[in-house]
Amino acid sequence: MAGALPDGEPVPPDGSLPDDATRDVGANGFAVYVHVPFCASRCGYCDFNTYTAGELGGGASRDEYASTVLRELDLAAKVIQPGRVDTVFVGGGTPTLLSPSDLGRILEGIDRTWGLSSGAEVTTEANPESVDPAGLRALRSAGFTRISLGMQSSAAHVLRVLDRKHTAGRAPQAAIEAREAGFEHVNLDLIYGTPGETEEDFARSLRTVVDAGVDHVSAYALIVEDGTRMAGRMRRGELPYPSDDVAADRYLAAEETLAGAGFQWYEVSNWAKKDGECRHNLLYWTGADWWGLGPGAHSHVGGVRWWNVKHPATYAGRLDDGVSPGHGRELLTAGDRHVEDVMLRVRLREGIALDRVDRPAAARALAGGLLEPAAYDAGRLVLTLRGRLLADAVIRDVVP
Structure with a gap:
């Protein structure tokens, strides 16, 4: 589980925003993020706001989660009316631990509330072992157009160090199944620089994603976060810390292989084939507005950033009481927004x-x-x- 949230200033009980924040909402694009905080098990490097069944405790139900998210959406509809939704991204956690029908209900609710724009990009993340051909077809029928699969590596021993549960061949097979199910866009995530990963291990991972026929690849250097199982293993000397030099070599290898296969970088850690860029992330990176639904989700509208309470039970309880699940917020100055804009845009190909x-x-x-x-x-x-x-x-x- 992630660390404590900052306090910020209080969020009004009804979630309302200053008038000047909502005046031009969606003028630069509008996105919806949906956080699904459930995981079957915890990966050793993960510090996201996620919970296994044993960590949830009472008052939080996976079966009721879609209905809970829809209650936040009802609150959001009273706060803003952006006119249309350009992109939806369901992340986690493992969103596909929810049924395709529940994920479809959430998407229908977003469309009913704010309206999906024509050609909206709708993404869900998934762990490779959490999907099968029938489920992928159901997700595609529900309106999802893009899927992002957490592959991380094609080397079994690297997956073990990362505490991943899928087999080395499952991620590329899931990518193929997603294409066969009709997904227009498929991403595979890679992590490089894991202790024990060799140059050939990573080269094989790159060949695997290319051969899987995806149109998008995200590749990130391993970051060891305080409080994770992996950080503890490194402190005890069970694993070596990542090497910056190795990470640089891996990045150069990724650029060479992916560029040679027809991918082009469009953000420092992301490559895509023609028209395969993740439009949702581009909205984040270019200053759009978005509403984040779910426990721990962050939102940004018109220079106001806020974040929800973390635990699913607390989140559900707030909504049961008819009040915003917002934990805190901050009002960004023009200077703050300029600094953030520079920090993000410098990373883009443009x-x-x-x-x-x-x-x-x-x-x-x-x-x-x-x-x-x-x-x-x-x-x-x-x-x-x-x-x-x-x-x-x-x-x-x-x-x-």
């Missing part, structure tokens, strides 16, 4: 206009080979491959 960053710092990054010269001459900051390896450092320097 980059950001030079007049929005610190120009002397950008000039130093250009001289260091971290920025594309042609883009710079055209007035934009765009990372080179080397710049992507050092993206965090570039961002720290160019934030004005």
Whole structure:
């Protein structure tokens, strides 16, 4: 389970927002995130707001979860009317521990409340072992257009270190089944730099995702979060800590293999084939509004960010009482929003206009080979491959 939430300022009992926050809601796009906090077991590296059956305790029911989320949606409808929903993303946890009919009920509720735009992207995450061909067909029939599968690695020994429960071959097979079920877009997630992973292990994982026929790949370096089982094993000396040099080598291997297979990076950790970009994440990264449904979910509308209480039982109890499940919120200043916009857009292939960053710092990054010269001459900051390896450092320097 994730750490404690910040307090922020209180959220009004009815969840209402300042008038200036709702005036132009959805002008830059509107997304809905639905958090499903259930997992069959806990992966050793995970610090997300998720709960196994033994961790839930009383007052929280997976069977009633869809109805609980729909009650928050009823509250949300009284707060904002964005006009349409461009994307929906159901994440977790393991959303597909809910039945396709329950996930479909939530999607129907979103459409009934705010209206899905024509051609809306609708994604669910899934663990490979939590789906089968019949369930995938049911999800597709319910209106889901995209699925993101947590593969992490094709090496069995790496999956064991990560405490993943699926077999090495299950993720690519699930991706193939999703395509056969009619999903327009399929993503496979990879984690690199796990203790014990070899260069050949990762090369094989990359070949596996390419051969699976997906149109999107997310690849992230292993991050060891405090409080996780993996962090404890490393403190005790049972596992070595990840190596930054190894992570850089893995990233270069990912770029070489994926680019050679027709993928193009569009965010530092994400590659897609033509028209395969995750539109939901792009809305996050380009300053859109979104409402997050579910325990621990975060939302952002018009410069107001808020976050729900974490535990599913507390979340359900708030809604049973007819009050917002919001734990706290913050009102972002124009300066706050500008800094966040720079931090996110620098990571994108399109980059950001030079007049929005610190120009002397950008000039130093250009001289260091971290920025594309042609883009710079055209007035934009765009990372080179080397710049992507050092993206965090570039961002720290160019934030004005």
